[in-house]
Amino acid sequence: MPADSDLDSRPALSRRSFLTNTAIAGGATAVGLKTRVVYADDIKNNDDGLIADDTLPKVQLTVNGQKRTLAVEPRTTLVEALRDTLGLTGTKIGCNHGQCGACTVLLDGRSVNACLVLALSIDGSDVTTVEGLSDPVGNLHPMQSAFAEHDAFQCGYCTPGQILSAISCIEEGHASTSDEIREYMSGNLCRCGAYPNIVAAIESVRDAKVEG
Amino acid sequence: MKNFSYIQPTTLDDALRATDTSEQFDILAGGTTMVDLLKLDAIAPERIIDISRIASLEGYTFDDENLRFGALARMSDVGDDKTLAQICPALTESLWKAASSQLRHAARLGGNILQRTRCPYFRETHYACNKRNPGSGCAALDGGDTGLHAILGGSEQCVAMYPGDWAQALIAFDAVVTVVSSKGTRLIEFADLHVPPGDTPDIETTLKEGEIVTQISVPVSAAMKGSHYLKARERESYAFASASAAVGVLEDGGVITEARIALGGVASIPWRAREAEEYLEGVRLDEASAFETGRIAFSEANPLEGSAYKIKLGASVVAGALLTAQKRARQEG
Numbered sequence: 001m002p003a004d005s006d007l008d009s010r011p012a013l014s015r016r017s018f019l020t021n022t023a024i025a026g027g028a029t030a031v032g033l034k035t036r037v038v039y040a041d042d043i044k045n046n047d048d049g050l051i052a053d054d055t056l057p058k059v060q061l062t063v064n065g066q067k068r069t070l071a072v073e074p075r076t077t078l079v080e081a082l083r084d085t086l087g088l089t090g091t092k093i094g095c096n097h098g099q100c101g102a103c104t105v106l107l108d109g110r111s112v113n114a115c116l117v118l119a120l121s122i123d124g125s126d127v128t129t130v131e132g133l134s135d136p137v138g139n140l141h142p143m144q145s146a147f148a149e150h151d152a153f154q155c156g157y158c159t160p161g162q163i164l165s166a167i168s169c170i171e172e173g174h175a176s177t178s179d180e181i182r183e184y185m186s187g188n189l190c191r192c193g194a195y196p197n198i199v200a201a202i203e204s205v206r207d208a209k210v211e212g
Numbered sequence: 213m214k215n216f217s218y219i220q221p222t223t224l225d226d227a228l229r230a231t232d233t234s235e236q237f238d239i240l241a242g243g244t245t246m247v248d249l250l251k252l253d254a255i256a257p258e259r260i261i262d263i264s265r266i267a268s269l270e271g272y273t274f275d276d277e278n279l280r281f282g283a284l285a286r287m288s289d290v291g292d293d294k295t296l297a298q299i300c301p302a303l304t305e306s307l308w309k310a311a312s313s314q315l316r317h318a319a320r321l322g323g324n325i326l327q328r329t330r331c332p333y334f335r336e337t338h339y340a341c342n343k344r345n346p347g348s349g350c351a352a353l354d355g356g357d358t359g360l361h362a363i364l365g366g367s368e369q370c371v372a373m374y375p376g377d378w379a380q381a382l383i384a385f386d387a388v389v390t391v392v393s394s395k396g397t398r399l400i401e402f403a404d405l406h407v408p409p410g411d412t413p414d415i416e417t418t419l420k421e422g423e424i425v426t427q428i429s430v431p432v433s434a435a436m437k438g439s440h441y442l443k444a445r446e447r448e449s450y451a452f453a454s455a456s457a458a459v460g461v462l463e464d465g466g467v468i469t470e471a472r473i474a475l476g477g478v479a480s481i482p483w484r485a486r487e488a489e490e491y492l493e494g495v496r497l498d499e500a501s502a503f504e505t506g507r508i509a510f511s512e513a514n515p516l517e518g519s520a521y522k523i524k525l526g527a528s529v530v531a532g533a534l535l536t537a538q539k540r541a542r543q544e545g
Contacts (some may be wrong), residue, residue, distance in 0.1 A: 007222075021233055037230075038221040040258070043215070057218075074218035074260070077247065096249050098315060110288070110317040113221065116247045121240070121262050166314065172292075186449035187312020 038074055038120070059123045063088070064132025072119045079103040079114035082129060090160050091132040094189070101188030104161035105129050111168035114188075130160035133167075142208065143167050146201040154192035162188045165201045175206045213250045218261040224426065227263050228394045231422040235259040239424055240282060242375060243325035244291055244315050249328060253337050254344055261515040264320070269426055274299065283322025283411025287378070291316060300431065301540065302381040302439035306476075309443045312450045322425040325379050325389070326417065329372035330360060330452055343413040358518035360452065363526075365480035366514065370413030372480060374406065379439055379482035380458035382430065384474035390427040391419060402428075403450070406481035416497045435460035435470045438541025440534045442533035443476070455495040455526035457533040461497065461541050468492050473530060478522050485509035490529065497538050499531070506530035 036057070044055045057072035057172040063086060070085050079096075082088045082105070094102030103114040106128035133141035143163050146152070149172045165188045169175050174184040179200050192199065217235060221227040231237065237259035249255045265267070269284040274295060281290060290296065291307030297318050311319065333339040333351035340349035352358050352371055359373040379402070387402035407416055420427075439460035445451035456476035462469050471492040474486040489508035495501050506527030513523050 017250045019398060035226040035230075036218070036221050038218045040215045040217045063386060073215065074213055075250070084371075097251065098244055104314055107317075111314045112318045113244070113314045116244050118218075118240075118262070121220060121243065121264055125221075149392065168313065171314075183449050184313050188313045201422060 007009070027086075036120075036123070040074070043073065053113070054138045056136050059120050061119075061122065061124075062126045064128060070119065074118065076119045077106070077115055078105070078117040078122065078127070079120050081119040082114060082127070088129050088131050092157055092160060094158070096171045098179060099189075100158070101165060102158050104164045104188060106164055109171070111165050114119040119207065128164070130163060141167070142205050143170075143201070146205045150201040150204065151194075152197040153190070153194050157190060158190045158192075162190065162198055166198070166205070168207065169202060170206055175202055178203065214253065214256045214377045216257055218262065219232060220265055222265050222267075224231065224263075224268065224392060226265055227261055228392065228422070230259075230261045231424070237261055237265055240460040242286075242319040243285060243323075244311070244319045245324075245327050246325065250336070252335050254335050263424065269322070277432055279303070279432065281321050281428045281430075283318045283425045283427060286317060287311070287319045287321065287324055288313065288316040291538040292323065300385065300430075300436035300439050302380070302436075302441040302460060302537075303378070303430070306377040306381040306458055307443040309441065309449075313429070321378070321428060324376060325382065325402075325428065326425070327374075327376045328416075330375045331372035332357070332360075332465060334372055340341060342417075343372055343409070346412070346414045346425070347419065351353075353512065354399075357517040359521075361516060361519050362480040363510070363515040363519050363522050364475065364483055364514040365408040365433075365476050367409045367411065367413070367480075367505050369411055369482070370409035371516065371519075372409065372413065372484075373477065374479060374481050375477070376482070377441065377443065377453065377456060377476055379406075380456060380476040381439075382428065383482040383484050384439075384458045384460060384472040385433060385436065386530075387428055387429050389432045390426055390429065391423040392426050393420065393423040395484075397426075398423075402482070403484060408480050417486075433460070433470075435472055436461040437543075438462060438537045439472075440533045440537040440540065444529050445477075449507070455522050455529045457526075457530045459533040459537045461492075461534060461537045463497070463538065463541055466496055469493055469494075469495050470532075473505070473534075475509060475526060478510075478513075478526050485530070486513070492534075497534060499535065502531035502534045503527060505534060 035116040038057045047051045060069050067116045080092050092102040094100035098116045105114045126202045169184045175181050178199050228238040235258040238257040240262040260407050269282040272281040272285045285306050297304040334341045339351035362373045366527040382402045389400045441458045443456040444454050453476045458474045471489040473488050475483040488505045491508050492505045509530050510523045
């Protein structure tokens with residue numbers, strides 16, 4: 001049984017047999033997108049008890065410029081897919097409930113908490129993590145350099161998330177004053193209390209951009 | 213998190229078809245509340261219908277009569293909209309002061325108005341909670357920490373607080389919600405969308421099984437220009453309201469001719485303070501009458517030990533919001 005079913009092509013099974021004869025409206029194909037249907041009981045375990053990957057639905061993401069196809073459970077979050085499936089452990093898990101910002105990544109250019117995004121829900125999207133910020137020869141992104149120059153971290157655990165939010169802060173034009181920066185960055189907690197230096201790093205990138 | 217069937221329709225028709233099921237389901241939009249609650253096992257639907265890819269629900273438009281917001285418009289886009297900030301500052305301020313930038317990027321307006329309570333005893337499954345598990349009791353009323361609980365609209369079964377911000381601006385300005393189901397389309401006055409807990413705290417809205425919020429519409433009114441959302445919280449940013457107020461005023465001849473006052477962070481549902489509005493209409497708004505209006509807004513409050521501070525704080529927030537709104541109402545242009 002393929003992991004992706006059609007809403008209208010299921011064999012008759014008791015608890016959802018009513019779905020089998022319903023037709024899908026043409027609108028779904030009009031925009032080139034198709035309704036995805038994954039039934040929980042289509043996902044099977046192998047004899048060893050582990051999930052059979054070929055029964056999992058697939059999601060295609062462009063991660064740091066590279067197209068990646070992943071097999072995920074419906075309940076897999078984006079941060080789990082990045083860290084556990086793709087091995088991109090730069091994105092951290094802090095609270096795992098959207099409260100601390102350690103897992104911040106850019107999703108189609110917007111900063112989001114990767115711990116609150118279901119990987120399956122963002123098929124076809126573009127994801128940028130801290131691993132994707134430096135250029136191909138390894139030169140740091142200006143925001144990474146600024147964090148180093150301004151000593152904007154101590155333990156460093158929140159730093160990947162801070163840097164991605166900081167990039168988003170400037171991109172969206174919300175870095176005009178230190179108060180505005182603090183407000184925009186309030187979803188990224190720093191247990192070490194490096195906040196003044198984080199604000200200074202963001203201001204320096206903003207000012208270099210204006211002068212440049 | 214328990215596993216679930218997952219359906220991501222790309223049209224509203226497909227979404228409605230997916231609601232025709234014997235599986236117990238929830239509708240997912242931005243996921244910022246629902247994925248959180250799934251991880252806590254505070255909710256455990258058998259099926260998730262993820263409507264976030266239904267492009268027809270993403271937009272928002274303004275004309276002279278109505279401000280219309282698609283259910284999938286993002287909190288960040290609408291909160292940042294400069295045209296809307298000119299028309300009705302309370303509508304953008306209440307979005308901008310909600311959550312964090314990351315959450316606002318992901319969260320959608322339709323999901324935001326249906327945000328679940330932050331009551332810690334609802335969220336943690338090892339506590340009794342009549343909302344999550346009807347008949348099990350209420351750990352908050354059983355000697356719990358009640359600093360974040362409702363002092364208006366609670367019951368002996370439940371004192372959970374409605375935590376949202378935008379909803380206060382919506383109820384203050386008479387928003388209307390469009391909902392669609394396989395049976396057709398219906399309009400619900402925003403003030404009729406949420407229901408107080410009473411004896412059935414598990415029932416939070418008047419939405420029927422299978423209904424999906426598609427649009428939120430706010431009629432343009434004269435008091436929008438003089439509007440403000442003031443939010444008091446335990447830290448400067450990124451915290452739920454200890455007390456908040458969305459207000460709008462219109463003045464003529466030195467007295468208030470129209471007052472709109474809604475309270476956040478203090479009630480079980482989005483809360484319109486109608487008695488306070490009635491007091492203020494026909495009155496000259498100054499510091500004394502602003503505080504008296506705030507006092508009246510909380511005259512029916514029924515606090516617990518931990519939430520008693522909200523009465524004085526809430527009255528002051530109402531007063532402060534009114535005085536700022538008055539300044540805006542008097543500005544030229």
